[in-house]
Amino acid sequence: MLKIENLHANIQEKPILKGLNLTVKAGEIHAIMGPNGAGKSTLASVLAGKESYEVTEGSIDFKGKNLLELEIEERAREGVFLAFQYPIEIPGVSNVNFLRTALNAKRVHEGLEPMNAKDFMALVREKAKMVQLDTAFLSRSLNEGFSGGEKKKNEIFQMAVLNPSLCILDETDSGLDIDALRVVAAGVNQLRNKDNAFVVITHYQRLLDYIVPDFVHVLQDGKIVKTGDKNLALELEEKGYDWLKA
Amino acid sequence: MQEPTWAHLQYEKPDFQAISYYAAPKNQKKYNSWDEVEPEMKEMMRKLGISMDEQQRLTGTAQVAVDFVMDSVSVATSFKEKLKELGIIFCAISEAIQEHPELVKKYLGSVVPSTDNFYAALNSAVFTDGSFCYIPKGVRCPMELSTYFRINEGGTGQFERTLVIADENAYVSYLEGCTAPVRDENQLHAAVVELIALDHAEIKYSTVQNWYPGDKNGKGGVYNFVTKRGICEKAAKISWTQVETGSAITWKYPSCILKGDHSVGEFYSVAVTNHRQQADTGTKMIHIGKHTKSTIISKGISAGFSNNTYRGLIKIGKNADKARNFTQCDSLLMTDTSGAHTFPYIECENSSAKLEHEATTSKIGEDQIFYCLQRGIDEEKAISLIVNGYCKEVLNQLPMEFAVEAQKLLEISLEGSVG
Numbered sequence: 220m221l222k223i224e225n226l227h228a229n230i231q232e233k234p235i236l237k238g239l240n241l242t243v244k245a246g247e248i249h250a251i252m253g254p255n256g257a258g259k260s261t262l263a264s265v266l267a268g269k270e271s272y273e274v275t276e277g278s279i280d281f282k283g284k285n286l287l288e289l290e291i292e293e294r295a296r297e298g299v300f301l302a303f304q305y306p307i308e309i310p311g312v313s314n315v316n317f318l319r320t321a322l323n324a325k326r327v328h329e330g331l332e333p334m335n336a337k338d339f340m341a342l343v344r345e346k347a348k349m350v351q352l353d354t355a356f357l358s359r360s361l362n363e364g365f366s367g368g369e370k371k372k373n374e375i376f377q378m379a380v381l382n383p384s385l386c387i388l389d390e391t392d393s394g395l396d397i398d399a400l401r402v403v404a405a406g407v408n409q410l411r412n413k414d415n416a417f418v419v420i421t422h423y424q425r426l427l428d429y430i431v432p433d434f435v436h437v438l439q440d441g442k443i444v445k446t447g448d449k450n451l452a453l454e455l456e457e458k459g460y461d462w463l464k465a
Numbered sequence: 466m467q468e469p470t471w472a473h474l475q476y477e478k479p480d481f482q483a484i485s486y487y488a489a490p491k492n493q494k495k496y497n498s499w500d501e502v503e504p505e506m507k508e509m510m511r512k513l514g515i516s517m518d519e520q521q522r523l524t525g526t527a528q529v530a531v532d533f534v535m536d537s538v539s540v541a542t543s544f545k546e547k548l549k550e551l552g553i554i555f556c557a558i559s560e561a562i563q564e565h566p567e568l569v570k571k572y573l574g575s576v577v578p579s580t581d582n583f584y585a586a587l588n589s590a591v592f593t594d595g596s597f598c599y600i601p602k603g604v605r606c607p608m609e610l611s612t613y614f615r616i617n618e619g620g621t622g623q624f625e626r627t628l629v630i631a632d633e634n635a636y637v638s639y640l641e642g643c644t645a646p647v648r649d650e651n652q653l654h655a656a657v658v659e660l661i662a663l664d665h666a667e668i669k670y671s672t673v674q675n676w677y678p679g680d681k682n683g684k685g686g687v688y689n690f691v692t693k694r695g696i697c698e699k700a701a702k703i704s705w706t707q708v709e710t711g712s713a714i715t716w717k718y719p720s721c722i723l724k725g726d727h728s729v730g731e732f733y734s735v736a737v738t739n740h741r742q743q744a745d746t747g748t749k750m751i752h753i754g755k756h757t758k759s760t761i762i763s764k765g766i767s768a769g770f771s772n773n774t775y776r777g778l779i780k781i782g783k784n785a786d787k788a789r790n791f792t793q794c795d796s797l798l799m800t801d802t803s804g805a806h807t808f809p810y811i812e813c814e815n816s817s818a819k820l821e822h823e824a825t826t827s828k829i830g831e832d833q834i835f836y837c838l839q840r841g842i843d844e845e846k847a848i849s850l851i852v853n854g855y856c857k858e859v860l861n862q863l864p865m866e867f868a869v870e871a872q873k874l875l876e877i878s879l880e881g882s883v884g
């Protein structure tokens with residue numbers, strides 16, 4: 220589904236990613252761990268297409284397409300979803316209105332009719348239940364006045380409604396209490412299937428107790444320096460990252 | 466009299482000798498019903514974003530009565546008969562002067578005297594038509610009344626006059642829409658609107674203004690110098706709602722004189738400027754009676770190289786015990802080259818009054834746009850969502866069917882405006 224080769228990316232001329240390779244197949248969950256400043260969030264931003272990041276070398280193939288040639292919104296419609304570390308507030312725009320606009324943009328891209336209001340409301344109610352998001356949040360302004368945990372739940376909720384093929388979770392566990400963490404993880408586990416894939420960026424092993432990864436990668440100084448299974452995360456928890464430094 | 470120069474506007478003064486002060490549509494014709502209106506004119510209205518046919522179909526019954534003022538003449542007034550049954554008078558002001566002189570004599574110029582300001586004087590001297598509306602005692606007008614203004618002929622000015630009277634305990638919701646085709650020269654629009662709300666009456670006056678704003682380089686466009694003011698008697702309420710996207714220059718301050726005790730004034734405004742447009746707009750709330758209350762919500766959006774100014778006056782007279790005002794003015798900048806300015810004036814002569822003023826200025830968030838894009842929403846749509854969200858408090862005040870049109874208008878006005 221996703222094949223990243225020798226990826227180099229800069230922010231304001233400063234190299235952050237320095238030859239990253241990563242292959243993700245459908246049905247897999249990949250965890251990306253690593254110390255602060257290693258380039259984890261940069262990877263998420265580059266995949267989403269954020270303009271402040273400049274790709275200087277390498278390639279990203281997504282479902283047979285050159286991802287780097289697609290606009291941000293085209294990537295999203297093709298199935299790239301980024302769950303934001305800090306979800307953005309948009310006052311006056313209701314959660315459902317935003318989501319319906321997004322869903323219909325995707326459906327039109329796929330050659331489908333826009334979804335009517337009735338079907339859409341049935342869909343969002345079902346998905347809200349899945350992430351235990353109170354339906355009162357549906358009509359509230361997007362993320363405005365939401366607590367940290369509610370914002371993160373709302374990201375997973377959007378993910379559930381849009382049903383993307385590649386889900387990138389950028390430190391979704393940061394700022395979550397243990398109950399919210401369980402809810403978010405349960406949502407992800409229900410969403411995972413043989414046709415989609417997850418890239419879970421995290422600092423802590425804790426999230427991986429609930430979302431069990433197929434692969435754990437250590438990102439350090441812009442490169443993946445070690446890959447293992449879920450036990451690698453436990454090892455990192457114990458030893459830290461220093462022992463991996465060359 | 467002198468033209469006012471205090472506004473935060475820069476423009477070439479109109480040549481008042483060069484303006485035609487009266488222009489009538491070439492095939493002047495009176496209509497008995499909406500069906501008789503030429504398809505061409507209906508098409509024109511559709512272009513304004515208002516499809517009468519559609520509105521009639523949607524609502525099942527006719528809910529909107531329209532007076533259509535083209536150049537200087539009122540050309541079509543619909544549903545007059547239906548309104549007449551309730552005693553409501555809704556007609557061209559030229560007709561009202563002949564048919565209802567007692568009302569016109571009593572109220573015309575009572576809120577905006579001919580000596581009020583330069584443009585009001587000009588209007589008072591030359592106006593030939595406009596709209597007139599009278600709602601009798603205790604009557605709640607069952608439909609939206611609306612007027613469409615259009616400047617069609619080149620080299621003409623439009624100087625229409627609107628007079629709305631809500632008698633005791635009456636209610637009316639009134640909407641005006643404005644448009645003008647693309648022209649290279651500047652056209653002058655100097656209108657006067659007077660509202661009279663007698664005891665316990667309520668007038669809701671909404672404007673969707675889309676006069677031609679000039680081209681990208683600021684060539685052409687309408688000079689919109691308008692005086693709008695209403696007076697509230699005891700426990701009466703006047704609510705102004707405006708969505709201003711057009712005109713090269715906008716100079717207008719829909720105001721309320723809160724004369725009666727417990728009267729209420731409201732002003733909800735969205736003003737969008739793009740390219741080289743300039744707007745200096747706001748309101749005056751004059752608190753005279755006791756326990757009078759006013760609310761001001763102003764949302765300015767500046768794009769391109771435009772300048773957008775809010776100017777407001779809150780005056781609390783010495784007898785206005787326990788008067789209250791709440792003002793919120795927000796400015797949203799779409800580009801680094803546009804400007805937002807706020808000039809709030811407060812004059813308070815009564816120590817029991819309570820006034821609040823909140824103001825914010827922000828730039829449209831790149832993060833917000835990125836968030837929308839990442840969800841698959843394209844940039845134009847993202848801006849429209851964000852801007853409509855920002856204006857929601859004001860758009861919510863518009864009658865439903867017009868709120869949708871206003872949203873579309875905002876979208877069109879801001880096409881490709883983020884920089």
